[in-house]
Amino acid sequence: MFNSRIKIKALLETAPLGTEVTIMGWVRTFRNNQFIALNDGSTNQNIQVVASLGMLNEDTLKRITTGASLKIRGEVVESPGKGQQIELKANSIEILGDSDAEKYPLQPKKHSLEFLREIAHLRFRTNTFGAVFRVRHALAFAVHKFFNDKGFVYLHTPIVTSSDAEGAGEMFRVTTLPMEGAPKKEDGSIDFEQDFFGRSTNLTVSGQLEGELGAMGFGDIYTFGPTFRAENSNTTRHLAEFWMIEPEMAFHDLEDNMNLAEEFIKYIIDYAIENNREDLEFLDQRLADEEKQKPQAERSELGLLEKLQFVLNNQFERITYTEAIDILINSPAYKKKKFKYDVSWGIDMQSEHERYLVEKHFKKPVIVTNYPKDIKAFYMRQNDDGKTVAAMDILAPGIGEIVGGSQREERYDLLTKRMEEMHIPTKEMWWYLDTRRFGSVPHAGFGLGFERMVLFVTGMTNIRDVIPFARTPKNCEF
Ligand code: 4AD
Numbered sequence: 001m002f003n004s005r006i007k008i009k010a011l012l013e014t015a016p017l018g019t020e021v022t023i024m025g026w027v028r029t030f031r032n033n034q035f036i037a038l039n040d041g042s043t044n045q046n047i048q049v050v051a052s053l054g055m056l057n058e059d060t061l062k063r064i065t066t067g068a069s070l071k072i073r074g075e076v077v078e079s080p081g082k083g084q085q086i087e088l089k090a091n092s093i094e095i096l097g098d099s100d101a102e103k104y105p106l107q108p109k110k111h112s113l114e115f116l117r118e119i120a121h122l123r124f125r126t127n128t129f130g131a132v133f134r135v136r137h138a139l140a141f142a143v144h145k146f147f148n149d150k151g152f153v154y155l156h157t158p159i160v161t162s163s164d165a166e167g168a169g170e171m172f173r174v175t176t177l178p179m180e181g182a183p184k185k186e187d188g189s190i191d192f193e194q195d196f197f198g199r200s201t202n203l204t205v206s207g208q209l210e211g212e213l214g215a216m217g218f219g220d221i222y223t224f225g226p227t228f229r230a231e232n233s234n235t236t237r238h239l240a241e242f243w244m245i246e247p248e249m250a251f252h253d254l255e256d257n258m259n260l261a262e263e264f265i266k267y268i269i270d271y272a273i274e275n276n277r278e279d280l281e282f283l284d285q286r287l288a289d290e291e292k293q294k295p296q297a298e299r300s301e302l303g304l305l306e307k308l309q310f311v312l313n314n315q316f317e318r319i320t321y322t323e324a325i326d327i328l329i330n331s332p333a334y335k336k337k338k339f340k341y342d343v344s345w346g347i348d349m350q351s352e353h354e355r356y357l358v359e360k361h362f363k364k365p366v367i368v369t370n371y372p373k374d375i376k377a378f379y380m381r382q383n384d385d386g387k388t389v390a391a392m393d394i395l396a397p398g399i400g401e402i403v404g405g406s407q408r409e410e411r412y413d414l415l416t417k418r419m420e421e422m423h424i425p426t427k428e429m430w431w432y433l434d435t436r437r438f439g440s441v442p443h444a445g446f447g448l449g450f451e452r453m454v455l456f457v458t459g460m461t462n463i464r465d466v467i468p469f470a471r472t473p474k475n476c477e478f
Pocket residue numbers: 165166205206207208229231237238239240242244246247401402403404405406445446447448449450451452
């Protein structure tokens with residue numbers, strides 16, 4: 001059997017001294033024709049393999065290079081060397097795949113994150129990305145565990161849709177029509193009736209609308225899937241393809257929604273700390289090293305693990321949009337004209353404003369509620385003041401908006417009126433409106449941008465470094 005191997009993580013944890021085991025992995029370094037540091041991705045720790053002098057012939061020795069893949073059988077022994085408790089005394093070494101040392105891009109030295117982005121197909125073999133993507137996995141697993149334990153149904157909402165859930169017009173079109181000579185209607189516009197689905201379709205920007213349909217039968221559902229936005233934002237916080245978690249709950253109002261979102265965020269952070277401490281300690285150290293390069297004034301007050309612990313131990317601040325604007329207008333930053341964008345009631349807060357609130361003013365996550373209706377989506381529940389909607393955004397230190405959500409407008413007349421005002425096609429959305437006609441209930445939900453959450457937990461600073469293969473404007477490699 002080929003796969004009777006033990007993973008290095010398990011080997012280091014169980015340390016079965018005196019037994020013979022088989023391991024497989026990739027060479028990180030090879031010293032003195034004798035010491036191989038082997039890694040298999042199960043942990044950042046390498047196992048040291050010792051090949052006794054004279055055991056290997058000249059040819060094999062030459063082929064043990066950084067990046068080569070090996071199958072090794074050997075005896076687990078106590079390590080006399082520093083830095084590890086056990087090592088493997090090799091009995092046999094088989095080369096599974098050669099790696100030309102001259103050409104292998106990942107040399108055993110520190111590479112910049114920018115360079116590693118260009119070789120994203122190999123970066124999983126580095127300590128930083130090993131840690132980042134194992135933490136990403138743990139967070140994803142925790143998402144399912146959290147909702148499953150609460151009795152939510154995981155609903156797979158469609159990727160191809162014919163509606164724009166957010167009404168923001170930032171969609172990637174899906175079509176099989178020819179680029180040239182596409183069939184036209186009499187008025188000159190493209191005849192989508194001849195397209196694959198018989199209508200104009202796009203990649204989904206959010207699973208929310210279909211999620212609401214599920215909530216109207218199951219009570220509580222969540223989605224966790226890829227979403228696509230053709231917004232031309234080339235920032236460290238935006239992807240054209242990102243993963244979003246969207247729970248939707250019947251019989252919930254805005255306050256229930258905030259409570260669930262806060263509990264959820266704390267749960268998945270706690271899960272990562274409990275289950276990936278080693279990787280988070282590595283990332284904590286990595287961040288500390290990065291911070292040392294910065295001038296004192298720009299360094300963050302808390303280390304990564306301290307920051308995560310702080311978030312777990314403290315309540316998120318809850319303020320209304322109106323209060324947020326007041327804080328900004330009365331801030332020293334505003335008075336000294338430090339903001340690039342002006343502040344007044346009605347603005348869509350820029351990231352500099354959000355960051356001021358969380359990083360300077362409150363120094364912790366903040367939930368902002370009751371935004372002006374004109375800057376929010378059509379489905380949000382209208383407040384009695386006629387100006388605001390029951391929206392909530394969660395802002396996180398270092399990230400800005402991490403969650404967007406709201407109580408939904410469950411009243412048929414108010415919803416259709418708002419849709420008409422905002423030029424949302426009510427006729428095409430008959431199925432959505434039906435939920436408001438047949439047994440409508442107060443309900444609410446939110447969307448957590450998964451990569452922004454991974455950024456927050458790993459302490460990485462560019463969203464391209466927390467998704468395996470980033471899709472951003474003018475970039476779709478791999
Ligand atoms: O605020 P948004 O647009 O809300 C929705 O899509 C709602 N349908 C959610 C709901 O109520 N069910 O997006 C939600 C979150 C944002 O807070 C942000 O974290 C993330 O998705 N997000 C992005 N993440 C990466 N790249 C982008 N381009 C993103 N756009 C939004």
